[in-house]
Amino acid sequence: xxxxxxxxxxxxxxxxxxxxxxxxxxxxxxxxxxxxxxxxxxxxxxxxxxxxxxxxxxxxxxxxxxxxxxxxxxxxxxxxxxxxxxxxxxxxxxxxxxxxxxxxxxxxxxxxxxxxxxxxxxxxxxxxxxxxxxxxxxxxxxxxxxxxxxxxxxxxxxxxxxxxxxxxxxxxxxxxxxxx
Amino acid sequence: xxxxxxxxxxxxxxxxxxxxxxxxxxxxxxxxxxxxxxxxxxxxxxxxxxxxxxxxxxxxxxxxxxxxxxxxxxxxxxxxxxxxxxxxxxxxxxxxxxxxxxxxxxxxxxxxxxxxxxxxxxxxxxxxxxxxxxxxxxxxxxxxxxxxxxxxxxxxxxxxxxxxxxxxxxxxxxxxxxxxxxxxx
Numbered sequence: 322x323x324x325x326x327x328x329x330x331x332x333x334x335x336x337x338x339x340x341x342x343x344x345x346x347x348x349x350x351x352x353x354x355x356x357x358x359x360x361x362x363x364x365x366x367x368x369x370x371x372x373x374x375x376x377x378x379x380x381x382x383x384x385x386x387x388x389x390x391x392x393x394x395x396x397x398x399x400x401x402x403x404x405x406x407x408x409x410x411x412x413x414x415x416x417x418x419x420x421x422x423x424x425x426x427x428x429x430x431x432x433x434x435x436x437x438x439x440x441x442x443x444x445x446x447x448x449x450x451x452x453x454x455x456x457x458x459x460x461x462x463x464x465x466x467x468x469x470x471x472x473x474x475x476x477x478x479x480x481x482x483x484x485x486x487x488x489x490x491x492x493x494x495x496x497x498x499x500x501x
Numbered sequence: 502x503x504x505x506x507x508x509x510x511x512x513x514x515x516x517x518x519x520x521x522x523x524x525x526x527x528x529x530x531x532x533x534x535x536x537x538x539x540x541x542x543x544x545x546x547x548x549x550x551x552x553x554x555x556x557x558x559x560x561x562x563x564x565x566x567x568x569x570x571x572x573x574x575x576x577x578x579x580x581x582x583x584x585x586x587x588x589x590x591x592x593x594x595x596x597x598x599x600x601x602x603x604x605x606x607x608x609x610x611x612x613x614x615x616x617x618x619x620x621x622x623x624x625x626x627x628x629x630x631x632x633x634x635x636x637x638x639x640x641x642x643x644x645x646x647x648x649x650x651x652x653x654x655x656x657x658x659x660x661x662x663x664x665x666x667x668x669x670x671x672x673x674x675x676x677x678x679x680x681x682x683x684x685x686x
Binding site (some may be wrong): 338339340341342344345347371374375376377378379380381382383384387388391392399403407409410411413414415417418419421422428429431432433434435436437438439440441442443444445446447448449450451452453456467470471472473474475478479482484485486488489490491492493494495496497498499500501 | 521522523524525526527528529530531534538549550552553554555556557558559560561562563564565568569572573577580584587588590591592594595596598599610611613614615616617618619620621622623624625626627628629630631632633634636637640641642647648649650651652653654655657658659665666668669672673676677678679680681683684685
């Protein structure tokens with residue numbers, strides 16, 4: 322890939338950065354249009370696999386953007402897409418974070434933070450439900466194994482201080498045995 | 502108020518690196534576990550308040566949270582340390598996996614294992630949402646209004662399928678106004 326194309330890649334992802342409210346995955350349809358449909362830099366399968374891979378791997382899910390860049394143009398491609406998607410939003414967050422810290426005693430700032438708590442709780446819970454639902458109404462109907470695993474996860478996470486990482490690993494083992 | 506604080510930028514890097522590498526299928530549950538329960542850098546209410554800002558800003562929630570926690574303790578250096586810890590090793594790891602992927606993806610045991618891990622991560626994110634509920638009991642707008650807005654958010658997303666931006670603007674705006682009314686100057 323030429324330097325011009327790398328720059329275009331960086332520019333495109335940077336232009337998406339500020340609209341990734343709710344996560345970069347929300348802008349995936351736009352990326353698909355740009356990378357697969359318009360420029361034919363990636364195949365459909367490569368695009369989907371990049372998302373699946375980053376979601377299964379440890380770390381923030383935004384890393385699917387890194388995998389897309391890697392598949393396009395190796396290390397430089399990965400750097401271009403990652404820096405693009407993270408750059409503008411990170412600068413904005415730092416500016417906001419500094420402003421909030423300086424004005425934390427203001428009534429407007431205090432009430433902003435506490436007033437948004439219900440939204441945060443509702444969104445996090447809804448995200449969990451959206452991820453749980455496919456297991457409850459899969460192609461083959463409700464899988465009892467999945468229901469038990471999900472219920473046990475919630476119970477253990479509420480009642481004990483076992484690290485979530487151990488629970489996920491246990492889920493991997495139970496899954497590998499074909500029980501989910 | 503949080504009881505403990507990181508001693509150096511390097512410690513910030515190490516802690517965020519550790520929690521990112523433990524976050525299969527979603528870093529948020531591990532982030533809460535490590536920052537609130539293990540390190541004590543944030544208390545339960547701090548976590549919800551910081552996450553609230555992280556969520557309404559562009560960029561990934563957990564990365565925004567890392568930037569804000571890092572920035573709170575060591576300014577720009579802390580923020581970059583947290584960002585590096587969160588992204589560097591996981592990026593190398595996921596690229597390594599991408600290279601191996603062709604061989605792994607077709608293996609039924611690998612597919613089943615990923616399915617099991619996905620089920621647990623789905624349960625963990627739901628559970629993290631539930632763990633944040635007690636913070637609403639201490640809301641300046643009163644517990645019933647706060648709970649009502651949280652339920653409205655979930656219903657708006659799950660049942661009415663409203664666009665995220667609409668939910669954020671309406672519930673966020675309403676919550677801000679109600680909290681303003683209940684906050685003394």
